[in-house]
Amino acid sequence: MNILCFDPAYDYIKAIQEVKDLRFRRGICRERATIRYTTLHEALSSADYINLHVPLLREGESATPTYHLINEATLRMMKPTAMIVNTSRGPVVDEAALARALRENRIAGAALDVYETEPLPADSPLRDPAIADRCRLMPHFASAARITRLSPDPNKGMAGRCVQGLD
16 A cells, blocks of 8 residues: 655654565565655545554644644545544544544544543443444553563563563
C-alpha cells in the first residue's frame, strides 16, 4: 500500500521506503509502493485508513499538541469511506465528535482500543447502538499480552520496567 505520513517531530521514512523498494525489486510485491510525508490536511483528506501512532501532548507541552487531534474539524476533512484506527492514546480523539461523525455517516468506521477515560464508561457516546456496526471498541489489546505485562526484561514488559524504576 502507499502510505501518507504526517509527523511533525520525526523523520524516519527513508528506511521504510528502502525496504519497500527492495521488496519490489526482489519481486515480493508486484507494484512499487511509496511512503511520503505530507500535511495533516492532505493525509486526512486522501487516506482510506487513518492510523494514529502519536504521543499525547497537550497545549503548552509541545508546539504540536495532539490532544483532540481528531476532532470535529479534522473529521470533516476525511472521506466518507475513511476508517480511523486509534491505538495510541485515548484523548487524541474527541470521542463525542467521532460518535457524531459516525452517526451522520461522515466517515465509514472506527476501531479504538484506547479511550479518553478507561475503562470506557457505559454511557459513552461510542456505545450508541446506532453506530455499533461501524465502531469497534477493543479492550486495550496492545498491553494485554503476557510478555507485555509480566516479562522481567524492562525492554519487553511492564513488570521489568516497574522493577527497574525502583533502582
